[in-house]
Amino acid sequence: MTLRAVVALSVSTGLPGDTGMRASVQGGAGGSGAVRGFQEIPHTGSNGWINLLRFWREGTFNQLHKHMEKTFNILHVICNGHFPLYPFLSLSLSLSLSLSLPPPSSPRQYLGSQSSVNILLPGDIGELFRSEGLHPRRMTLQPWATHRETRKHSKGVFLKSVFCMVCPLNGTPHVCVCVHVCRNGAEWRADRLLLNREVMLSSAVQRFLPLLDEVARDFCHLLHRKIQMDGHGENEHRSLTLDPSPDLFRFALEASCYVLYGERIGLFSSNPSWESERFIWAVERMLATTPPLLYLPPRLLRRLHVPLWTQHATAWDHIFSHGVQFHTLTSYLSVNENSLIERGELPLNLIRANLTELMAGGVDTVTVPLQFALFELARNPGVQEKVRKQVKDSWLQAAGNPQKALQGAPLLKGTMKETLRLYPVGITVQRYPIRDIVLQNYRIPAGTLVQACLYPLGRSQDVFQNPECFDPSRWGGRGSGAGFRSLAFGFGARQCVGRRIAESEIQLLLLNFHLEVSSKEDINTKYTLILQPESPPTITFTTLLSSNQTLCPQ
Numbered sequence: 001m002t003l004r005a006v007v008a009l010s011v012s013t014g015l016p017g018d019t020g021m022r023a024s025v026q027g028g029a030g031g032s033g034a035v036r037g038f039q040e041i042p043h044t045g046s047n048g049w050i051n052l053l054r055f056w057r058e059g060t061f062n063q064l065h066k067h068m069e070k071t072f073n074i075l076h077v078i079c080n081g082h083f084p085l086y087p088f089l090s091l092s093l094s095l096s097l098s099l100s101l102p103p104p105s106s107p108r109q110y111l112g113s114q115s116s117v118n119i120l121l122p123g124d125i126g127e128l129f130r131s132e133g134l135h136p137r138r139m140t141l142q143p144w145a146t147h148r149e150t151r152k153h154s155k156g157v158f159l160k161s162v163f164c165m166v167c168p169l170n171g172t173p174h175v176c177v178c179v180h181v182c183r184n185g186a187e188w189r190a191d192r193l194l195l196n197r198e199v200m201l202s203s204a205v206q207r208f209l210p211l212l213d214e215v216a217r218d219f220c221h222l223l224h225r226k227i228q229m230d231g232h233g234e235n236e237h238r239s240l241t242l243d244p245s246p247d248l249f250r251f252a253l254e255a256s257c258y259v260l261y262g263e264r265i266g267l268f269s270s271n272p273s274w275e276s277e278r279f280i281w282a283v284e285r286m287l288a289t290t291p292p293l294l295y296l297p298p299r300l301l302r303r304l305h306v307p308l309w310t311q312h313a314t315a316w317d318h319i320f321s322h323g324v325q326f327h328t329l330t331s332y333l334s335v336n337e338n339s340l341i342e343r344g345e346l347p348l349n350l351i352r353a354n355l356t357e358l359m360a361g362g363v364d365t366v367t368v369p370l371q372f373a374l375f376e377l378a379r380n381p382g383v384q385e386k387v388r389k390q391v392k393d394s395w396l397q398a399a400g401n402p403q404k405a406l407q408g409a410p411l412l413k414g415t416m417k418e419t420l421r422l423y424p425v426g427i428t429v430q431r432y433p434i435r436d437i438v439l440q441n442y443r444i445p446a447g448t449l450v451q452a453c454l455y456p457l458g459r460s461q462d463v464f465q466n467p468e469c470f471d472p473s474r475w476g477g478r479g480s481g482a483g484f485r486s487l488a489f490g491f492g493a494r495q496c497v498g499r500r501i502a503e504s505e506i507q508l509l510l511l512n513f514h515l516e517v518s519s520k521e522d523i524n525t526k527y528t529l530i531l532q533p534e535s536p537p538t539i540t541f542t543t544l545l546s547s548n549q550t551l552c553p554q
């Protein structure tokens, strides 16, 4: 029986669907007791490093999708970071390459000290989410948590989680999971419900959409000015070819600050502040240094003053200090009339912690899908025109109301979903089921890290017709988003809390210019905790209308 449909080999992504493996789950998952008649997935296994190297050795590595390779390149990242165990790693690498090891026998896979079961079929993913419990948990980003502990900062909702998976007393995962989830989970839930009210509910969207619309218009004006100054062609249809990423970063940061702190920080001015530039640099550094630190004990690296850890901690320090500037100023979430502080519902240290996490989580995650979406629209001119027409009509009918305009343009939302299907920012969504579950005839014990692998899911022929085709209309029909196929923002109570902000930012920014690319070749990607283009795409922007108008009426 092939394991490939249910299992992938890395902690970060999975294999494309295996058409030979369509067996449905047999029998139900049976509470917390053992389920009989299914193959067991053991709790403990062989050394993670050896497993990792064994897969490599056996050529299984070659079957992995290219993004798996990026993940496996973690070894190189570590080495480039002058990690002091480099001699040890190269020794174990060469040792294991010269050993003949038996093929993997369990769907539980190891990467370093982490182990996971990786799945990709929507039915299995549904079963996973049905077992997530009231206080769903993701894998803890230990380096981030270590930074908070070292600096004595509080944790926001992203990091509020359980650390211990296996009970230190008797080694039973189930007991420990239940006890800890109840205590820590309740804290997460309370904070999360408050944040939902501020940024997820439709009343919140109504509040912040005009702010984002204002920033999107400023971005368009900035680009218009650039095109007028540096572009070529006739007045009404001037073009400029450029890498828009630096401006997209500024847009995402300016927009997040405006929504979260109620402040414009002037990033579109000719002289943006040095602090903001440093913040953008710090978020990138923090993301790039996180993956290798996930597989090594951050506390040890901190004690050894390893450069990788020092860079990581410095990057977080900058991110925190950026937030502090605003915490003293007016902030929508913190000191506004009907704010969390005024209502006395969340102490200041937790407001700070959450705002910092929201800021750190909200810049690259928006910039990257924008890069991919602009690229895909540019290389699919037919799609671009169809979506633009709908957006234009919708803005005309909405009479300046951005919420109505976005609602009237389903293809625009489809463009965003299609972009995230092909390029999910986070390539997996993780959960620790609170009860045993059975997937593809394997019993997976409660408390196992199970990852839904979004990258291969989005490109699987078993799940999507013509998956290689960029087709926003595939999301248009009734129920087309259902069935655990569109999961870029996660799912359920623990889904992305910045989702509504991100969706609005992305939709407001696309399609204000005619877009072209010189080559329709696929973009190479790299993995730095989020999936990014290896080198940012260069796009030709052409003005659509005379003057500074955008599609959205002024």
Ligand code: HEM
Pocket: 138, 157, 158, 159, 192, 256, 357, 358, 359, 361, 362, 363, 365, 366, 369, 420, 424, 425, 426, 428, 429, 430, 487, 488, 489, 490, 491, 492, 493, 494, 495, 496, 497, 498, 499, 501, 502, 503
């Ligand atoms: C396209 C952009 C984005 C994508 C694809 C994305 C994706 C995700 C995913 C997959 C999760 C985990 C969800 C789960 O486990 O079910 C998550 C969590 C989170 N995201 Fe996002 N995100 C995006 C933008 C943002 C933005 C703009 C912010 C902040 C303004 C943000 C803040 C957060 C936070 C704080 C969490 C943790 C929530 C919790 O654990 O309760 N994200 N995001």
